[in-house]
Amino acid sequence: MTGWKVPATKPYFSEEDIGFITEKFKDILRGNSFLTMHKYAAEFESKFAAYIGTKFAVGCNSGTSALEMICRALKISGKEVILPSNTFVASANAVLNAGAIPVFADCGDDLCLDAADVGKRITSKTAAIMTVHIGGIVSNGTLQLQRLCRERGIHFIEDAAQAHGSSLNGIKAGAFGVASGFSFFSTKVMTTGEGGMVATDNAGLASEMKSLREFGKVPTGIYINYYRAMGYNWRMPEVAALMGLRQLQSLDVFVKRRQEIAKIYDEELYGNSDIVIVHPPNPKSHNYFKYMVILPNHDRADVHKALVADGIQPSGYVYELPLHRQPVFPEHNGLSLPKTEYVCARHLCLPIFYGMTDEQAHYVASSLKRILEGSK
Ligand SMILES: Cc1ncc(COP(=O)(O)O)c(C=O)c1O
Known part of the structure; x- marks a missing residue:
């Protein structure tokens, strides 16, 4: 992350956070508490659930395992799950690893799953729709998808891997x-x-997932090692939970600063005929995990390279090649999803992170405008 005038991203822990985390961790290292999935993980779960507004939260070791736990707990093996092709590979892997079948659907202008296209792909084998809040955007389509699932009696799963702190209509x-x-x-x-x-609000699912993250154990009588389902070791270490507790406490502050950076980008780039800004439904309830722009008139790779030459590290794409075109899924390569193919080929994500300065944001915006103007 060094050497860039503007890096793509940077984590932030205050000196107070670092003091808290290291003190508690030292205590654990001295043997005064358990090292994994113990009191701090439980505290992180309950505070996270309270923040999201659900009854339960189940901690684990990655977003990928979170999604797989959901699919396994829902027992949808052999059934179809409709999800966007424009997502990280883990969304589809979670479906596949749980024994279900991914069905890729197209996205809309906001890069999120298109409810109308999803509707056309529902069959008698559809067990769930997995929406992905891409770049942190909770699109208006979320409500349509939620309604569709209710009407058709199928599960609505959210891949919220990128959407901490985002909301729609107060939810x-x-x-x-x-x-x-x-x-x-x-x-x-x-x-x-x-x-x-x-x-989740579902007590049964939460308890099933707590078992799945520990090898499928169901403590019975004096037996701790009693297994009812195939599970994994998906536990969250205590040091991770310590970091999570402090990050959660700062989440709203992180989001607010990202919104300020986004506003600078909006003001600098709005009205430029070579740039289409991907707007969320409401900037005040968007976490700006990504600041996404579409470049209709330029070769995206050339712009990427020119930004790098200016010392700007573009923030990873969401996503540069959709899943239905990836070599790992040859059976889907013939599928045509026109909107997804267009936005994946044409978008760029600008650097955005809590510690970014106003000057860095202005520098990125003017560099982008100069590059686009110079390559006409
Ligand atoms: C949309 C999406 N889904 C799933 C994941 C998987 O999360 P993790 O990398 O924590 O396994 C990520 C993050 O990388 C993601 O962005």
Whole structure:
């Protein structure tokens, strides 16, 4: 992350956070508490659930395992799950690893799942729709998808890996579906290095997932090692939970600063005929995990390289090649999803992170405008 005038992203822990985390961790290292999935993980779960507005949260070691736990707990093996093709590979892997079949659907102008296209793909084998709040955007389509699921009697799953702190109409990302999966990977708006969490209102699902994250154990009588289902080791270490507790406490402050940076970008770039800004339904309830622009008139790779030459590290794409075109899914390569293919090929994400200065944001915006103007 060094050497860039503007890096793509940067985690933030205050000196107070660092003091809290290291003191508690030293205590654990001295043997005064257990090292994994113990009191801090439980505290993080209950505070995270309260923040999202769900009754339960189940901590784990990644966003990928959070999504797989949901799919396994829903027992949808052999059934179809409709999800966007424009997502991280983990969304589809979670479906596949739980024994279900991914069905890729198209996205809308906001890069999020298009409810109308999803509607056309529902069959008698559809067990769930998994929406992905791409770049942190909770699109208006979320409500249509929620309604569609209710009407058709299928599960609504949220991949909220990128959407901590985003909301729609006062409801937090993660509180729309039967269950939602969050990631705390190092680039996310709040991070534990690696880590994940499921949020849900469903007590049965929460308890099933708590078993699945520990090998499928169901303590019975004097037996601790009694297994009812195939599970994994998906536990969250205590040091990750310590980081999570502090990051959660700062989440709203992180989001507010990201919104300020986004406003600078909006003011600098709005009205430029070479730039289409991907707007959320309401900027005041968006976490700006990504600031996304579409470049209709330029070769995206050339712009990427020119930004790098200016010392700007573009923030990873969401996503540069959709899943239905990835070599790992050859059976889907023939599918045509026109909107997804267009936005994946044409968008760019500008750097955005809590510690970014106003000057850095202005520098990125003017550099982008100069590059676009110069390559006409
Ligand atoms: C949309 C999406 N889904 C799932 C994941 C998987 O999360 P993790 O990397 O924590 O396994 C990520 C994050 O990388 C993501 O962005």
